[in-house]
Amino acid sequence: MKCFPVSKKGLEQFKIILEDWIPKNASIALAYEDSYIYFAPSFEHVNLKIERKIHPESVAARVIQTRIKTDVIVDSTIFGEPYFVMGYPIYLDQKDAALIIIFPSSYTPVKKEPYKFLTGKQEDMWTPVPVEEITYIESLQKRTWFYTNDDQFKTNFTLKELETKLPEFFIRIHRSYILNMYHIKNITKDITTNFIIQLKNGVELPVSQSYINNLRRALEF
Template structure:
């Protein structure tokens, strides 16, 4: 098994890495996966601890490429990276084995391509309402749908939370897999009786902060 793995690594180096350096943006991250696991990873400018041999997550770009054998691109959530990034996956073959090559662009490159939203259009009852982005207190992913809230009114949008995170102004902070909050609507932050972190909004709404996103909130509000 080790000999086969080392052979794959050598083959990867010879076939792809030198070629990639000629066309991908500097500091991009590169991952290569064969069915079930990653066999190569280069972190670029992404701050992440990633071990070769990690299983391929269902629904990830690598998984989709391996299943469809087609080029796939998407905004990545935090399954591999702490903040969303734009990734492109390509079907390749290594020693006759189907594989996936995933290129994750530097966050600065992604930000330059995506202008921040100035408003969101949401559906309420049977009406569509454009809402200025700074009027939205928080955004929620619930039952595979995305909702945003304005003065206790709930609006539905077709844009996913991870897509929104790439194009929201910096005063929106991801605090949970299911929540993004506008920091101007935060009243206080505290731990509950079970030591979980809770954000309370000015209208009394309480939102949980997951451990994986707590640093986002601490860095943004400096506490």
């Protein structure tokens, strides 16, 4: 049997302390090693089920791996409606763990100033890149890459996280792509009437049907 680093009584005391600074209808979870060891759902999340094992792409996994506070808007495909989730790195029994706060659907996070730079990695070198120079961002093989006219960089952010942190001239056009609209050369249709965007550097990107209305509204065509 797996031995948890905190007793049930200790976890309940942890919850009482947190209730002083989080909304009363928020839920609390603790992730330790590869599992959730505690989940206290609010009345709004009483039917919310969390798998015992931590999903490798979850906020909890990201926090434990990077040791960085992480927040993200989780879309409706997971909980039935969007929720704001925040994860904090903590230590339990001298090991990396994560405190996860699931806010109620009515909660509106304070809007932060959009990113002016993204820091990208190439091998063992990190480079801050002004967002204006980024042509598009791609999710490929469970990793996120962003591109300039001359370079390719890796980032730890997901596309979903970047959607809320980039300036408004970035737009999601596909489940795998976010585009800088200032780098669009033209928009055409292929033989199946799907939209194709050609960038000024010659790169072509598809627009999926689920995002075409967003693009039309943004560019008014």
